[in-house]
Amino acid sequence: MLQKKEVLSLEGKVAVITGAASGIGLGTAQLLSAYGAKVAMLDVNEKGEEEAQKIREAGRTALFFKCDVTSIHEIKKTVHEIIGNFKKIDILFNNAGVTVRKTVVDLEESEWDFVMDVGLKGTYLMSKFVIPIMAEAGGGSIINTGSGWGMKGGDKAAVYCAMKGGIVNLTRAMAIDHGVQNIRVNSVNPGDTNTSMLKEEGRQLGCEEMAFLKDSAKGRPLERLGLPEDIANAVLFLASDLSSWITGSALVVDGGGIA
């Protein structure tokens, strides 16, 4: 007979979250710490320090690390510092991302590299240094932030769609390679979520903010934008033992947007 288990508890776990100074990464740092995880919050934006402080003031454990996920040197140094503070890593949320809303014709080569480097190369580099640590400790859970646009195309989003498609399939490849080390790797794929990135997209497309946000919610079966908390809930599930036999999957969290 199955019993009720405290499977959602992350007590004693250490979670590393990139892009944790705002939006989905910040919401996830708040939620995972509420479930008992010690969180390492990585970002290029030093506002992450204030956010980590707020989490500590709520009686939880969080440390901010200024780290650019496109830099192998900064990642090596930061992973070393995380281990110095927390001794291990159980959960890695590769979430840092940026977008440039242009067609391939209009896109500058530097813009292509910027979006690819933060999203895709950042995920590769973080995983490269964290997986051996997880493997040595007997396993872990990695969650990569994809997007609905990693599964279908979107307008004026050529490099973003390419980058997110790469993340969804990189996730599957990593799941195949590292299952034997008891490391599960899944992607969480948000639809339009009310964060600074979505507002920045509206600005890039020359839209009025409120109209853009309203328009982005339209046509979704659940008729609203996502909130960082909606995505964080899915990350909590994939980080916890409730998803113990799920790896290589792409979980769509979008109010039914691509249904």
Ligand SMILES: NC(=O)c1ccc[n+]([C@@H]2O[C@H](COP(=O)([O-])OP(=O)(O)OC[C@H]3O[C@@H](n4cnc5c(N)ncnc54)[C@H](O)[C@@H]3O)[C@@H](O)[C@H]2O)c1
């Ligand atoms: N908001 C949406 O509608 C939406 C939809 C689908 C997927 N996503 C994805 O969710 C993730 C989080 O985005 P968000 O919406 O919370 O946006 P956000 O702009 O609020 O957060 C992204 C964070 O990443 C950080 N970041 C950028 N470059 C970095 C770098 N080189 N190194 C470390 N940190 C860096 C930023 O400073 C920022 O704090 C991204 O991967 C994004 O592509 C967002």
